Amino acid sequence: MPHHKSCKKRLIQAAAARTRNIANKTVLRRTLKETRAKLAGNEEVDLKALYSEIDKARGKKILHKNRAARLKSRLAKASARTKAAASKAQ
Known part of the structure; x- marks a missing residue:
């Protein structure tokens, strides 16, 4: 315990940040999972909103920049x- x-x-702030980051990461994971399911089912997907979410997570340092780039690249390939x-x- 800190004295x-x-x-x-800082301990309290770190706990709050951890909770916030976990919540944001969970939302992002759920969105990615739904999008991948749609792509697997050959449905059209609007990637613009998902790219925005990935970029926001990157900006908040929830995702590493390379992971964000890799996710966007793989989603673009799957969409294509x-x-x-x-x-x-047709």
Whole structure:
């Protein structure tokens, strides 16, 4: 346990930040899972909103910049595959 007043405050702040980060990460994971399910089912997906969420998480340092870039890249590839399959089916 911290003895100094400032250390006690930092402990409380860190706990609040951890809770906030876990909540944000959970929302992002859920959104990613739903999007991947839609892409697997060959549904059209609006990636703009998801990219925005990923960028916000990156800005808040919830995601590492390389992981954010990798996620966006993989989603774009999956979306392109879905669009190609849809156009081929028509």
